[in-house]
Amino acid sequence: MLDRYFWHLNGPQADGMACVVCGANFLTSKITSVPVGRSPADESQVFACKEPCAGRIADETERMARDMRALADGGGPESTDGEHAAECDDPVFCVDGHFGSLLRDLRALAGAEALLTTSDEIATIRFLLALTARHAETAMMRARLVLARTKENGEE
Numbered sequence: 001m002l003d004r005y006f007w008h009l010n011g012p013q014a015d016g017m018a019c020v021v022c023g024a025n026f027l028t029s030k031i032t033s034v035p036v037g038r039s040p041a042d043e044s045q046v047f048a049c050k051e052p053c054a055g056r057i058a059d060e061t062e063r064m065a066r067d068m069r070a071l072a073d074g075g076g077p078e079s080t081d082g083e084h085a086a087e088c089d090d091p092v093f094c095v096d097g098h099f100g101s102l103l104r105d106l107r108a109l110a111g112a113e114a115l116l117t118t119s120d121e122i123a124t125i126r127f128l129l130a131l132t133a134r135h136a137e138t139a140m141m142r143a144r145l146v147l148a149r150t151k152e153n154g155e156e
């Protein structure tokens with residue numbers, strides 16, 4: 001399983017003595033526990049009930065990964081550039097193509113902003129920041145390309 005961080009843990013949870021989801025105490029109850037991640041405070045392993053809490057964490061992680069993949073696919077520079085390169089001989093002059101890609105970058109940035117306000121895991125935040133950096137960079141390049149092209153049009 002992904003080595004994710006769990007925040008807002010109480011003492012027993014951070015010490016690995018209690019489930020990070022439901023708070024069940026593993027010392028006083030006969031629950032099978034499985035390691036599910038780490039405490040950000042000291043990197044120690046934390047645990048959850050094998051059933052159903054670990055399953056819930058896995059589902060949640062899967063859903064989050066799916067959301068982020070969808071977000072990344074929405075404006076990936078590789079996919080969109082390839083797409084437009086096939087349609088245009090000179091991609092610099094494909095203003096519509098770059099403008100459309102720019103809008104996708106901006107939507108990805110807005111999505112990253114929304115997810116950043118609700119995420120409290122280091123792994124997720126790092127992923128979102130990498131996504132932000134990538135889309136901010138391509139958005140800058142595309143905005144400049146569109147700017148350069150519209151200036152040329154104005155001068156003609």
Ligand SMILES: [Zn+2]
Pocket residue numbers: 019020021022023024048049053
């Ligand atoms: Zn539990």
